[in-house]
Amino acid sequence: MRMVRPHRSPKGLFDPYYVPDRLLHRDRDLDTVSGVYGDSFEDEYGVNCLVHGISGVGMTVFSRYFLTKIVPEQFDAHTVYVDAQRKDSLEIVSELHDKVHEQIKKPLTVAFDLDILWMQFKRAASAARKRTVFVIDNIDETNEEIFGKLARLSKEIKASTIGVLNSHDYRLLTKLPATQMAYDFEVPLDTYTQSQLYDIVRMRVEDTFPLGLTEEVVRYITDLVVEFDASKPKTTIEALKALWPMATRGQEIDSDAVRSATTSITSFLNDGDYIDIIEAVSMNDFMTLLVLEALAEHLMRYKTETYIDRGTLEEIVNIKCEELGVKYIPKDIERSLQTLVFQNVVFESSYSSSLLYTLVPPEILYDAAINMRRELARRK
Ligand SMILES: Nc1ncnc2c1ncn2[C@@H]1O[C@H](COP(=O)(O)OP(=O)(O)O)[C@@H](O)[C@H]1O
Numbered sequence: 001m002r003m004v005r006p007h008r009s010p011k012g013l014f015d016p017y018y019v020p021d022r023l024l025h026r027d028r029d030l031d032t033v034s035g036v037y038g039d040s041f042e043d044e045y046g047v048n049c050l051v052h053g054i055s056g057v058g059m060t061v062f063s064r065y066f067l068t069k070i071v072p073e074q075f076d077a078h079t080v081y082v083d084a085q086r087k088d089s090l091e092i093v094s095e096l097h098d099k100v101h102e103q104i105k106k107p108l109t110v111a112f113d114l115d116i117l118w119m120q121f122k123r124a125a126s127a128a129r130k131r132t133v134f135v136i137d138n139i140d141e142t143n144e145e146i147f148g149k150l151a152r153l154s155k156e157i158k159a160s161t162i163g164v165l166n167s168h169d170y171r172l173l174t175k176l177p178a179t180q181m182a183y184d185f186e187v188p189l190d191t192y193t194q195s196q197l198y199d200i201v202r203m204r205v206e207d208t209f210p211l212g213l214t215e216e217v218v219r220y221i222t223d224l225v226v227e228f229d230a231s232k233p234k235t236t237i238e239a240l241k242a243l244w245p246m247a248t249r250g251q252e253i254d255s256d257a258v259r260s261a262t263t264s265i266t267s268f269l270n271d272g273d274y275i276d277i278i279e280a281v282s283m284n285d286f287m288t289l290l291v292l293e294a295l296a297e298h299l300m301r302y303k304t305e306t307y308i309d310r311g312t313l314e315e316i317v318n319i320k321c322e323e324l325g326v327k328y329i330p331k332d333i334e335r336s337l338q339t340l341v342f343q344n345v346v347f348e349s350s351y352s353s354s355l356l357y358t359l360v361p362p363e364i365l366y367d368a369a370i371n372m373r374r375e376l377a378r379r380k
C-alpha cells in the first residue's frame with residue numbers, strides 16, 4: 001500500500017467515484033468480502049452479496065475500493081462497475097455490455113433492443129477467459145430486476161455480483177422474493193464514530209487542500225455532522241467542497257466559513273427562533289444571559305476559534321461579575337450552561353464536553369443576550 005501522497009488534488013472532493021489510497025475503518029468489512037470471494041475463486045463458484053447502509057455512509061467507495069484495489073491485488077479477475085442510479089434498463093444493460101466487451105477486448109456490437117443487448121452481453125460475459133466481479137451500485141425498485149438477472153447469470157458463469165443499495169431500498173426489496181433469492185450474504189456498513197469520522201475528514205483534507213486546514217476546523221466539521229447528520233462522511237466531504245474554493249483563494253477558513261458550508265444540515269432554526277428561545281430561557285435569569293454574552297463575545301473576538309472551553313468561559317464570566325458587582329457562583333454558571341445546552345443554543349463537542357460551540361454566528365447570540373439584559377435592567 002502506498003502511503004506517500006504524490007500530490008494533492010481537488011479530485012477527492014469533486015469526483016463522486018474517487019477512491020482514496022486507504023479506506024479507513026472498514027478493515028473488518030473488507031476482510032469479510034475478500035474472504036468470501038477468495039473461497040469462491042478457489043473453488044470456482046459464483047457468489048453474490050448486498051452491501052447496504054444509510055445514504056452517505058460510504059457504500060459506493062467501499063464497493064469501488066474492493067473492485068479497484070483489492071480485486072486486482074488478490075484475484076485475477078475482470079471487474080465491471082455500473083452505477084444504476086436514474087438509468088433505465090436499456091442504459092444499464094448497454095453499460096454492462098460495453099464494459100464487458102472492453103474487458104475482454106472484443107469489438108463492440110451495436111444494438112438498441114434490450115433483449116438483443118442482454119444476449120450479446122451474456123455471450124461475451126460467458127466467454128470471458130477470466131471470471132468477473134460485477135458491481136451494480138444504487139439498486140432500487142426501478143432496476144432490481146436487472147440486478148436479479150445479473151446475479152442469476154453470475155451463478156451460471158461462476159462470476160460474482162455485488163449489489164449496493166441504501167437502507168431504505170434494502171428493507172423494501174429484501175421483502176420481495178426476487179432480490180431475496182439473488183444474494184448469498186450481506187455486508188451492512190455501520191456509521192462511523194466521531195473519531196473515525198474525524199480521521200476520514202482529516203485524510204481527505206490532506207489529499208485535497210494544498211495548505212491543509214486547522215485541526216480546529218476539521219474537528220468542528222466533524223462535530224456538526226456527528227450531531228446533525230448521522231455521522232455521514234458524504235456531508236463532511238460536501239462541507240470541504242464548499243470550503244475548498246475559499247481556501248485556494250487564500251481566504252482564512254474560520255468558524256463563520258464552516259458554519260456557512262454546513263447550513264444545509266444545521267439551519268433547522270432561524271435567527272428569529274434563537275432570539276425567541278433566548279428570551280424564554282433567560283426570563284429573569286440574569287446569569288444565563290451573562291454566560292451567553294461571555295461565550296458569544298469570546299467567539300466573536302477570536303474568529304478562528306470555533307470552540308470555547310469551560311475554563312475560559314468561567315474566567316470571562318468571573319471578570320464580568322466583578323465589573324458588574326455581581327456575586328460569582330460557579331454552580332450557577334454550570335446550571336446556566338445546562339439550560340443553554342438543553343435548549344440547543346449551545347452545544348458540547350462530541351470530542352470533549354468541556355468544548356462548547358454554537359450553530360449561529362455569535363453576533364446574533366451576543367445581540368440577543370445584551371438586549372435581554374438591558375430589558376431586565378429596565379424592568380427593575
Ligand atoms: N472509510 C472511508 N475512508 C475514506 N473515505 C470514505 C470512507 N467512507 C466514506 N468515505 C468518503 O465519504 C464520501 C461519501 O461516500 P460514498 O461512498 O459516496 O457514500 P454512499 O455511496 O454511501 O452514499 C466519499 O467521498 C467517500 O470517499
Ligand SMILES: [Mg+2]
Nearest residue numbers: 059060061137
Ligand atoms: Mg453511493
